[in-house]
Amino acid sequence: MDGINSLRNGPDEFGNFGQFGGRFVAETLMPLILDLEAHYRAAKIDPEFKAELSDLSINYAGRPSPLYFAKRVTEHLGGAKVWFKREELNHTGSHKINNCLGQILLAKRMGKTRVIAETGAGQHGVATATVCAKFDLPCVIFMGATDVERQMPNVLRMRMLGAEVRPVTAGAGTLKDAMNEALRDWVTNVDTTYYLIGTAAGPHPYPEMVRDFQSVIGTEIKDQFQKAEGKLPDAVVACVGGGSNAIGSFHAFLDDSSVALFGAEAGGHGIDVENGHAASMTGGRPGVLHGNRTYLLQDKDGQILEGHSISAGLDYPGVGPEHSFLHDTKRVTYAPITDDEALEAFQLCTKLEGIIPALESAHGLALLMKVAKTMGKDQSIVLCLSGRGDKDVESVGKYLGLLK
Amino acid sequence: MSTRIATRFAAVKAENRPALVTYVMAGDPDLATSQAILAALPQAGSDMIELGIPFSDPMADGVAIQLGGQRALAAGQTLRGVLAMVEDFRRKDEITPIVLMGYYNPIYSMGVDKFLAAAVAAGVDGLIVVDLPPEEDDELCLPALAAGINFIRLTTPTTDDKRLPTVLKNTSGFVYYVSMTGVTGAAIKSRGAVSDAVERIKGHTDLPVAVGFGIKTAADAADIGRHADGIVVGTVLVEAVANSLVDGKATDKTVGAVRDLVADLFAGVKRARG
Incomplete structure (x- = not known):
């Protein structure tokens, strides 16, 4: 347990992160x-469970994933040093x-x-x-x-x-x-x-x-960055759909106030286009769906909107409740990234680093590109490169007119 | 205070039969036809009405009620519109209990206090909110009870004896037993298990126990109604609406299709203990 003022203590015993979270399910599911x-409580403290998970993570999934210094992106942006946490190298190609x-x-x-x-x-x-x-x-x-x-x-x-x-x-x-x-x-x-x-x-x-299963991402970033640079990074960026790679990246840093945290929401056609984006925190309000209270895209009568994103992984009208909490407490800065900005970042990463990112991760990179430029050359910013883009090659090709 | 719900259950008990509780989706297929269906239900034999609040994401409903909700939303239904339907109904019918059934977000979006005040004013008797288990009682259940509105809880085959007291604690009006693990309109897996469950629940509460999910015919109504204090029928009524439509629009057969089916189901509940 962290200190009393720690942001890492949530949720409470009812599953609440501040006003968000909870257990809003039908009775049939409640006993389950x-x-x-x-x-889960029993497994979490069971050495055998931990050992088995650790063994699988190392030998089956390929952990730890590398922390890579993206030299050409860094030079291109001319600001902070850019690092990629290479979750796309995991077995199955994502976090x-x-x-x-x-x-x-x-x-x-x-x-x-x-x-x-x-x-x-x-x-x-x-x-x-x-x-x-x-x-x-x-x-x-x-x-x-x-x-x-x-x-x-x-x-x-x-x-x-x-x-x-x-x-x-x-x-x-x-x-x-x-x-x-x-x-x-x-x-x-x-x-x-x-x-x-x-x-x-x-x-x-x-x-x-x-979050607990994904927080290995941030824990590794912290260790790896310490080994590489002997300090904490200045900023960490991740894309946010439901937000599992983001919360996994952020959680280890929540109490390190010197580390700025940024989440890229799916801005789709633009945040001002009605039902044209999937940025639930930037463009929504609190509501209850799929078992939790969180920021949701909804109309004035509480009907849930579909939202839109070029990225199928971010195309969700809600977001994990802990993100809603971190948004309200302003510990994390969430910003929308449009389809076009994500496509631009996708191409940049591919051409400059030889890494084809998932469209989801390209949203994170697009936000990093904005932030890194405002930072000093002695500073460092880490992107969770959550997935590889093989799955997106065809649809991006269509958008770019490369397919007939 | 004797509520409309308690009064009605006492009345049907005196007739030695279960109550027929009918579910229709408010605003399906359009606002005017839906209002006419609602008005026709009591005369056709409905003892109590569950009025569905349409929601974009009905996680516990099968296809029929999902589509009914989509028709209602397409027709412009809102939570305010649902309350207005109840208000209109109450001008002519002061006795038939109305229970609103739906999901929490539209209510949360309106604001719980505002909603409860409007529901009381409109003449709503009870609420069934699928995604509010007892663990979330502070949200709406306790405020509703304080406002004089019954909060009717679903119990399910997964609600064991250990959990039943938790579920029943703040339940009022009646207990709604969900006949199977599944969504509305699916098939009942074991009728014997349903009557056993009704007996088990009655061991924990004096409230009437109504059974719903999967009751489709007069024969089902008679069969399940032998042990239950009420039977709830929804999916087949929403399907009757759907089947009466031409090009998605109500026809002169729509209201009658629902009325006839309710009359048929009522014959079933009347012979349940005969």
């Missing part, structure tokens, strides 16, 4: 969520594996025989299908029909890994609709099924649990 919490390994071990401990998950960009779906293959559990991935179209390579990967991908046609066919459908499946198959939520959102204990 309490059971999950009990199992999502960190959480999936932790949760699949929990599912096993709980004796569950079937796994479901929602996915937007497909990165979480692939990571879930991967751990289910490894642990021999049948798995169903709910994915919006729109996202199935724009992330076909990941759909194929999931199917090859043995998962059933169920396209969801309700609503706009994106991440929010996939999550609704996953919740409907869970409520129906509650006895056998483990819901492996991919982001740091949903009912307590998911936001806390996913």
Whole structure:
């Protein structure tokens, strides 16, 4: 436990980070969520669980991921030194594996025989299908029909890994609709099924649990940067959809007030375009959806809006409750990045560093580009490069007119 | 204070039959037709009305009620509109209890105090809010009880004896037993388990126990209603609305389709204990 004024103490026993979080679920799920919490508390302090997770993280996922000095991007921007935390080098190509390994071990401990998950960009779906293959559990991935179209390579990967991908046609066919459908499946198959939520959102204990499994990112950044430069970095940047890579990157630094923290929200066509973005904190207000109270995109009557982003992984009208808390307390600065800015950053990273980033991570890079320019050359800024962009090559190619 | 809900359950008990609780989506397929459906329900045999508040993300509902909600939203329904429907209904019917059923966000968005004041003024008797378990009672349950509105809780097959007291603690009006683990409109897996569960719940509370989710026919109503104090029918009524539409618009058959089905279900509850 950190000090009484620490920002790292949340959530409280009811799952609240300030006014955000909670357990807003149907009664059918409530006993299961309490059971999950009990199992998680026990696992968290069980040396055997920790040892197994650590072994898998090292030998299966490839941790620790490198902290890389991006020399050409640094020179191009002419400001702070730019570093990439290379989560895209993890097995399955993103940070999502960190959480999936932790949760699949929990599912096993709980004796569950079937796994479901929602996915937007497909990165979480692939990571879930991967751990289910490894642990021999049948798995169903709910994915919006729109996202199935724009992330076909990941759909194929999931199917090859043995998962059933169920396209969801309700609503706009994106991440929010996939999550609704996953919740409907869970409520129906509650006895056998483990819901492996991919982001740091949903009912307590998911936001806390996913954060804990992802906080290895920030812990490693801290160690690696200390070894490289002998101090703390001056700023850390990550993209925020639900916000799992961001909270994982930020958590270790929350009490280090010298480290500025920045989250890039999906600004889509622009924050002033109605229903044209997915920046829930910049453009939304608090509400209750998918088990938690958090900032949501909604109309004046409390109906949830679909939102828009070029990135399927950020195209969600809500955000993890801890981010809402960090937004209100102003510990983290959240700013919208438009589709065009993300595309520009995507190309810059590809051409200058030879790294094709996921469109999600490109949002983080676009925000870094703005911030780094305002910083001194003796300062350092770290980007969580949360995923690789192979899945986006086709859709970016279309946007750039490279495909006929 | 004897509430409309308590009065109605006492009345049907005296008739030795279960109450027929009917669910319709407020504003489906359009505001005027929905108001006409609502007005027709009591005469057709509905003892109590659950009026659905449409929501963009109905996580606990099956396809039929999802689509009903989408039709209502497309027709311009809002939470204020739902309350206005109740107010209009109450001008002609002072006795049939109305329970609003939906999800928390539209209420939270309006503001709990503002909503409760408007609900009391409109003549709302109870609330069922799917995503507010007892762990979140401070949000709406306790303020609603203080305002004189019943807060009806769902209990489910996963609510075991250890948890039941928690769930029942601030429940009032009646207890709504969800017949299976699933979404609205799915199939009941075991009827025997439903009557066992009703008995189990009655061991913990004096409140009436109504059963819902998966009751589709008069035969179901008669069967489940043998042990339950009330049966709740929703999906098939929303489907009756859907099936009566032409090009998505109400027809002269829409109100009648719902009325006839309710009358049929009422025949089922009347013979439940016969």
